[in-house]
Amino acid sequence: MxxxxxxxxxxxxxxxxxxxxxxxxxxxxxxxxxxxxxxxxxxxxxxxxxxxxxxxxxxxxxxxxxxxxxxxxxxxxxxxxxxxxxxxxxxxxxxxxxxxxxxxxxxxxxxxxxxxxxxxxxxxxxxxxxxxxxxxxxxxxxxxxxxxxxxxxxxxxxxxxxxxxxxxxxxxxxxxxxxxxxxxxxxxxxxxxxxxxLRKETTGFVANRLAYALLREAIYLVQEGVASVKDIDDLMTSSMGPRWAVAGIFKSYHAGGGAGGLEGFFKNIGGTVQACWDDIGTVNVGQGWEEDIFRQTKEAYGVVDTKERDRKTRAVLDAVKLL
Amino acid sequence: MxxxxxxxxxxxxxxxxxxxxxxxxxxxxxxxxxxxxxxxxxxxxxxxxxxxxxxxxxxxxxxxxxxxxxxxxxxxxxxxxxxxxxxxxxxxxxxxxxxxxxxxxxxxxxxxxxxxxxxxxxxxxxxxxxxxxxxxxxxxxxxxxxxxxxxxxxxxxxxxxxxxxxxxxxxxxxxxxxxxxxxxxxxxxxxxxxxxxLRKETTGFVANRLAYALLREAIYLVQEGVASVKDIDDLMTSSMGPRWAVAGIFKSYHAGGGAGGLEGFFKNIGGTVQACWDDIGTVNVGQGWEEDIFRQTKEAYGVVDTKERDRKTRAVLDAVKLL
The missing domain is CATH 3.40.50.720 (NAD(P)-binding Rossmann-like Domain)
Structure with missing residues (x-):
């Protein structure tokens, strides 16, 4: 051979x-x-x-x-x-x-x-x-x-x-x-x-579109004075990050809806979901939020240790796989 | 005592x-x-x-x-x-x-x-x-x-x-x-x-607003035929989930911008970010996307094993903490 x-x-x-x-x-x-x-x-x-x-x-x-x-x-x-x-x-x-x-x-x-x-x-x-x-x-x-x-x-x-x-x-x-x-x-x-x-070519493909949709709302909430840059990051690592490392958004809400699944989820809190969508932020690039948000981010993190990030990310991926 | x-x-x-x-x-x-x-x-x-x-x-x-x-x-x-x-x-x-x-x-x-x-x-x-x-x-x-x-x-x-x-x-x-x-x-x-x-009372608070912003775009992309419910979930668990378990969205893009930080990130790809925002989906509750998406979700997952989800979530949280 x-x-x-x-x-x-x-x-x-x-x-x-x-x-x-x-x-x-x-x-x-x-x-x-x-x-x-x-x-x-x-x-x-x-x-x-x-x-x-x-x-x-x-x-x-x-x-x-x-x-x-x-x-x-x-x-x-x-x-x-x-x-x-x-x-x-x-x-x-x-x-x-x-x-x-x-x-x-x-x-x-x-x-x-x-x-x-x-x-x-x-x-x-x-x-x-x-x-x-x-x-x-x-x-x-x-x-x-x-x-x-x-x-x-x-x-x-x-x-x-x-x-x-x-x-x-x-x-x-x-x-x-x-x-x-x-x-x-x-x-x-x-x-x-x-x-x-992907089944269709679409602006920005899928992963970035999803992430940028969340980013836009995050920028809006900082700009509105609801939470700081650091607060929003801490919030993500203690909630949706670990959740979505294990199950994507549809599966997560399907589980959250109990016996009724995703349909049950929307039956229970579709009103709140729509209220949030009605109130969603529509900030745009170059609209003046940049200075404050760049400054907050720099103050919170300086230079990010990507080696630590990568080590932890590997550990997270392994944790999901091993169990 | x-x-x-x-x-x-x-x-x-x-x-x-x-x-x-x-x-x-x-x-x-x-x-x-x-x-x-x-x-x-x-x-x-x-x-x-x-x-x-x-x-x-x-x-x-x-x-x-x-x-x-x-x-x-x-x-x-x-x-x-x-x-x-x-x-x-x-x-x-x-x-x-x-x-x-x-x-x-x-x-x-x-x-x-x-x-x-x-x-x-x-x-x-x-x-x-x-x-x-x-x-x-x-x-x-x-x-x-x-x-x-x-x-x-x-x-x-x-x-x-x-x-x-x-x-x-x-x-x-x-x-x-x-x-x-x-x-x-x-x-x-x-x-x-x-x-x-939180510094202000706001509709839906912060975590759900961020998650629902992403959910809206996810529903839109399924509805547009770009990806299936299962594809979007698999995409999340293999990318932004593990990333955001380790670092929130601002810290992540601050790292992604290299020496320029978050400002560098927007300098490099602010155009793509804005193009995605210009094209963002604005689906609403009750607009007819429900039937297909509920069906896809049910077919993909049936009844979610929340004990497995919780066991894995604990492991993810431990993995981030331990390193």
């Missing part, structure tokens, strides 16, 4: 999300003992230092100069894994994607950049490569406009940071080939992620 | 929330070895069976007939605690509150009931007793209308179920005596709860 073929993943754009995805792919491959080549294509001049410094803060790993024949190669050994993964830096797009099984894009969040990028990727990469954009807002329908074959592209939108957070919003355009969606889901299967295929 | 004076708490209305509060008080007293008398005032005919059946599902305890001279008394022994707490059922309001240090109301959620109740409680209870309503929507300003001394009353609104969820929204009216707020906070101090004083 021959060993399984190594997987080639090309990461275009290695900011927080790109490197976090690289960490995720590397840690999965290490866990299963399979072989992975991650190629990083990024134009920042300090990309090597950036990777060497950041990657080990995402996953416990040792990064060393590779003996490989490819240029700018590193070997990445995760924790006690026996397998060693390979990481390359390549600033030439053509050779960066020419062997790719997956091309994952996290470039600048503007439509021009992405629309111009994909025809080149399409030209240079193997015909079967999966093409994923991590965009949080630019739909595939826009990104694929200049492609020869728009059926190849879809959005795989993570919840930051992807090496911790299981959610992946899979957002095809109407033109995306269902087989591309299937193969994308197939890749994520058994990788301890939650890939969810 | 004489032992500390026992605390008398009278629970008016022993539905889910009333009994859950009783469980919370009893488990705290048991943990500290102090003595607590909980008096339950409820008119339901099966109140004794209800308590005997439900209380041990909230906290691991043994409930037995009391040798006390008070009628309908029970002894409640929590797990391995050495102390035994006392529970009484009393359907006469006057004697139910006459020795109370705290009267905690969870009666029917209508203003007439509550407004009529408090003058009686006020007349029969000791002058120093703390008067708390667990209402989720009827403000103290309304509830106190017929009281002689409206300065005594405030809302202590839990996030269900209170024996698990740390949040308590403390909502005074403008007439509430600051000393009553202080004594209420004093009671909850060292009891592993998160009591937050």
């Amino acid at each position: 021959s060993p399984p073929k190594p997987i080639n993943i090309t990461i275009i754009g290695a900011g927080t999300i790109g490197l976090s995805f690289a960490a995720l792919h590397i840690s999965h491959a290490s866990r299963t003992g399979s072989t992975l080549y991650v190629t990083i294509h990024d134009t920042r001049p300090d990309i090597r230092e950036h990777i060497l410094k950041t990657l080990p803060t995402y996953i416990p790993c040792n990064v060393s100069k590779s003996s490989s024949d490819r240029p700018f190669g590193y070997e990445v050994k995760v924790d006690d894994s026996v397998s060693v993964q390979r990481l390359f830096i390549n600033d030439d797009l053509e050779s960066a994607v020419e062997d790719a099984d997956i091309v994952q894009e996290q470039g600048p969040e503007n439509a021009e950049f992405k629309t111009a990028l994909w025809p080149d990727v399409e030209k240079y990469c193997p015909p079967n490569a999966l093409l994923w954009s991590s965009t949080s807002g630019i739909p595939v329908s826009t990104q694929c406009l200049a492609m020869k074959d728009p059926s190849r592209l879809l959005v795989v939108h993570p919840y930051n940071p992807p090496h911790i957070m299981p959610l992946l919003e899979i957002v095809p355009s109407p033109a995306t080939d269902p087989k591309v969606i299937e193969r994308t889901l197939e890749y994520w299967k058994d990788k301890d992620r939650t890939p969810l295929v | 004489s032992p500390p004076k026992p605390i008398n708490i009278t629970i008016i209305g022993a539905g889910t929330i009333g009994l859950s509060f009783a469980a919370l008080h009893i488990s705290h007293a048991s943990r500290t070895g102090s003595t607590l008398y909980v008096t339950i005032h409820d008119t339901r005919p099966d109140i004794r069976e209800h308590i005997l059946k439900t209380l041990p599902t909230y906290i691991p305890c043994n409930v037995s007939k009391s040798s006390s001279d008070r009628p309908f008394g029970y002894e409640v022994k929590v797990d391995d605690s050495v102390s035994v707490q006392r529970l009484f059922i009393n359907d006469d309001l006057e004697s139910a509150v006459e020795d109370a240090d705290i009267v905690q109301e969870q009666g029917p959620e209508n203003a007439e009931f509550k407004t009529a109740l408090w003058p009686d409680v006020e007349k029969y209870c000791p002058p120093n007793a703390l008067l708390w309503s667990s209402t989720s929507g009827i403000p103290v300003s309304t509830q106190c209308l017929a009281m002689k001394d409206p300065s005594r009353l405030l809302v202590v609104h839990p996030y269900n179920p209170p024996h698990i969820m740390p949040l308590l929204e403390i909502v005074p009216s403008p007439a509430t005596d600051p000393k009553v707020i202080e004594r209420t906070l004093e009671y909850w101090k060292d009891k592993d709860r998160t009591p937050l004083v």
Whole structure:
């Protein structure tokens, strides 16, 4: 039996999300003992230092100069894994994607950049490569406009940071080939992620829309002097946060409605729900609430310790899984 | 040194929330070895069976007939605690509150009931007793209308179920005596709860307003065919739930903005936030989305196992605390 073929993943754009995805792919491959080549294509001049410094803060790993024949190669050994993964830096797009099984894009969040990028990727990469954009807002329908074959592209939108957070919003355009969606889901299967295929392209996708709806009301309540920034955060970590880590909003209210379920919930307190909706805040960006809320947030938190946040988030995810 | 004076708490209305509060008080007293008398005032005919059946599902305890001279008394022994707490059922309001240090109301959620109740409680209870309503929507300003001394009353609104969820929204009216707020906070101090004083009475208080804002958008997205009920729930448990169990929404986006903090976050993606706000759903109760959403929820979950939910929620809260 021959060993399984190594997987080639090309990461275009290695900011927080790109490197976090690289960490995720590397840690999965290490866990299963399979072989992975991650190629990083990024134009920042300090990309090597950036990777060497950041990657080990995402996953416990040792990064060393590779003996490989490819240029700018590193070997990445995760924790006690026996397998060693390979990481390359390549600033030439053509050779960066020419062997790719997956091309994952996290470039600048503007439509021009992405629309111009994909025809080149399409030209240079193997015909079967999966093409994923991590965009949080630019739909595939826009990104694929200049492609020869728009059926190849879809959005795989993570919840930051992807090496911790299981959610992946899979957002095809109407033109995306269902087989591309299937193969994308197939890749994520058994990788301890939650890939969810959205049925329509929609502004901001789903996770951010839900979060921003709550954010808007939170800003409104601070602005109205009902609660401080810190109060609202403390309130969330002591109520809806832990609840929604265990059960989503529909399941939660379905349980809250007793024997009548969600219908019983609305029968009991639909009046209060509607009263809150009638009174909902409709603040907008740039309306003047910013100064006070930015100041309160800065005073409350200074610089957030994201390592502590990530450690705790892993523990929360484990707690839900284990019981 | 004489032992500390026992605390008398009278629970008016022993539905889910009333009994859950009783469980919370009893488990705290048991943990500290102090003595607590909980008096339950409820008119339901099966109140004794209800308590005997439900209380041990909230906290691991043994409930037995009391040798006390008070009628309908029970002894409640929590797990391995050495102390035994006392529970009484009393359907006469006057004697139910006459020795109370705290009267905690969870009666029917209508203003007439509550407004009529408090003058009686006020007349029969000791002058120093703390008067708390667990209402989720009827403000103290309304509830106190017929009281002689409206300065005594405030809302202590839990996030269900209170024996698990740390949040308590403390909502005074403008007439509430600051000393009553202080004594209420004093009671909850060292009891592993998160009591937050709201600065203004507002429709639905804060936690539910935030949750309902997200619920509205969730209903809208299901109605628009973007995602199913189950998809939205899975999305929440794999992203914002675990995140908000660890850090509230302002702290989260403050971290997400990197060195620029929350201000940096809005500089980077304020445009997307506003685009989502411009497109936000404004569904209302009774607008016809109910049938499909109730059906999807029922099909996805049937009857929710709240014991499993509560076990996992405790584990999540512990995970955040321990690290």
